Amino acid sequence: MRDDFVKYLVDLxxxxxxxxxxxxxLGFGLFDKLFEDLGEKGIxxxxxxxxxxxxxxxxxxxxxxxxxYSIGVFPTLRCIEQIRNDICYHNSDVLIxxxxxxxxxxxxxxxxxxxxxxxxxxxxxxxxxxSPASTFEMDSILKSWENVKSPKYLRLDKSFTKRKPxxxxxxxxxxxxxxxxxxxxxxxxxxxxxxxxxxxxxxxSIFEDLNIVSVPSLEINDKLISIIKNHDYIFTLEEHNVSSxxxxxxxxxxxxxxxxxxxxxxxxxxxxxxxxxxxNYLRNIYIGKNIDILNxxxxxx
Amino acid sequence: xxxxxxxxxxxxxxxxMTNKGKSSHVGSALSCxxxxxxxxSNIIDVEKIKDQACDRDRFVMSxxxxxxxxxxxxxxxxxxSKEILLTHYQNGSNLSGHVSHKLLKGVEISTGSLGxxxxxxxxxxxxxxxxxxxxxxxxxxxxxxxxxxxxxxxxLFGAHHKLKNLIVIIDRNNLQSIKxxxxxxxxxxxxxxxxxxxxxxxxxxxxxxxxxxxTIKKAKNTMNPSIIIANTIKGKGVSxxxxxxxxxxxxxxxxxxxSALKEIN
Numbered sequence: 001m002r003d004d005f006v007k008y009l010v011d012l013x014x015x016x017x018x019x020x021x022x023x024x025x026l027g028f029g030l031f032d033k034l035f036e037d038l039g040e041k042g043i044x045x046x047x048x049x050x051x052x053x054x055x056x057x058x059x060x061x062x063x064x065x066x067x068x069y070s071i072g073v074f075p076t077l078r079c080i081e082q083i084r085n086d087i088c089y090h091n092s093d094v095l096i097x098x099x100x101x102x103x104x105x106x107x108x109x110x111x112x113x114x115x116x117x118x119x120x121x122x123x124x125x126x127x128x129x130x131s132p133a134s135t136f137e138m139d140s141i142l143k144s145w146e147n148v149k150s151p152k153y154l155r156l157d158k159s160f161t162k163r164k165p166x167x168x169x170x171x172x173x174x175x176x177x178x179x180x181x182x183x184x185x186x187x188x189x190x191x192x193x194x195x196x197x198x199x200x201x202x203x204x205s206i207f208e209d210l211n212i213v214s215v216p217s218l219e220i221n222d223k224l225i226s227i228i229k230n231h232d233y234i235f236t237l238e239e240h241n242v243s244s245x246x247x248x249x250x251x252x253x254x255x256x257x258x259x260x261x262x263x264x265x266x267x268x269x270x271x272x273x274x275x276x277x278x279x280n281y282l283r284n285i286y287i288g289k290n291i292d293i294l295n296x297x298x299x300x301x
Numbered sequence: 302x303x304x305x306x307x308x309x310x311x312x313x314x315x316x317x318m319t320n321k322g323k324s325s326h327v328g329s330a331l332s333c334x335x336x337x338x339x340x341x342s343n344i345i346d347v348e349k350i351k352d353q354a355c356d357r358d359r360f361v362m363s364x365x366x367x368x369x370x371x372x373x374x375x376x377x378x379x380x381x382s383k384e385i386l387l388t389h390y391q392n393g394s395n396l397s398g399h400v401s402h403k404l405l406k407g408v409e410i411s412t413g414s415l416g417x418x419x420x421x422x423x424x425x426x427x428x429x430x431x432x433x434x435x436x437x438x439x440x441x442x443x444x445x446x447x448x449x450x451x452x453x454x455x456x457l458f459g460a461h462h463k464l465k466n467l468i469v470i471i472d473r474n475n476l477q478s479i480k481x482x483x484x485x486x487x488x489x490x491x492x493x494x495x496x497x498x499x500x501x502x503x504x505x506x507x508x509x510x511x512x513x514x515x516t517i518k519k520a521k522n523t524m525n526p527s528i529i530i531a532n533t534i535k536g537k538g539v540s541x542x543x544x545x546x547x548x549x550x551x552x553x554x555x556x557x558x559x560s561a562l563k564e565i566n
Contacts, residue, residue: 020428041431050416051420051451051454051455053420055424057421058422058424059428061409061428062432064428082417086417090410
């Protein structure tokens, strides 16, 4: 997804003279072609995430369309006040991009686990947030953001689902991976974690009575609401702190809209993640194995 | 209107605004009054600000807590209405204690949390440079604000990219929230520190209008970003407010206002 995102920027730079891309000294080799094309509009600002975010606001004030880039929580948690006061309060045309959502950089340790950033950023007004499960979803997100001149936050994961959605509503950023008319249960996934089911047959009996939809955006739109209303039991699954992530956002958002549903959220407990291991290993420890999650869903009535 | 008349009127407005609104930071506002008065009287083309022209010079009030001073200057120059000054800090006002661009024409950037104005100014300066515009960006900082690490990221970047269209003015009144800067987190030798970062550094008397103006004009013609360390007195112009941390917090009561206005007059 990361490489595809940079290809998108290369193409965007050819048609939009105002594009400025800033990296906080990460993305070795990634930006060579892009920065060659962009010239002085491709900036490595050094390991300075606070500066990167504030200067993005300043660049936007003189008409630039800015992308800031780093990995893990660095472009968000390190500079959250700069995102709040500068980028978002000034409603700047800035796209913040991180690669390494969730446990993408698992073995590097807790500092590189990007699992609280949604919780912190989702409380800031004006900021659109999305975590695609694949390049297919990312393309839809970027298309839907094409004319959005306000702050955006794109969380890219190293992993992705190899599946294509069976059915999708591109404008609403809703992607069905398992869908029929009977199920009363709906599993909503956020981000690439849907790929824990990639090695399973979605027609297997364990998926009986269950629809699966990927929703990469934090926005609760009418399409999503109508889908939720058509189900009795809602489950959410994400590679993020469960106390403040996609599921929590959905619960509080539906509550605000006076829509009350039985919702159970699967995610990471609100504890520091100090185990060492790759993404799959940490998912199994902190979220659960795919079969265990499906069995739990099956048993919930 | 020349800068001296502007400064006198601005000081009177600051005192009346802080008295009426019972607002804090009167000392900080008075210490930078002369700097702002010179900038808006003799350096910045105010008509371009009113028109929001693309090639206008930009001013960023990084020490946003001295908002009363900026509001008063903008009113003196006809950018905002003088009528609204006395609503400062009060319910329903557009004049928040720290400056907000959302509420007022003439305020380029909202500040309040320290260490933001300079990094934003870096972005504006870089953007103006690649837009091939010859405008300047002026950023007024407090000295206590230099404790914030984000500024030092910006100092590195500004020199590395030779942002010569950026002129930073530090209101060096030596006092911060509790004690003086050297007792709190020593800044000196400030000029050498900034020189070593690769900026052109000047020192001026921050209440001498001619010296401020001459130095800004000199700073506009260099190949590097510039920093003007303006030595000032917190609370300048009102004897009982000068060099006192108390007036970082207190607002003048009616008797103090009367006495202060007499001094200014």
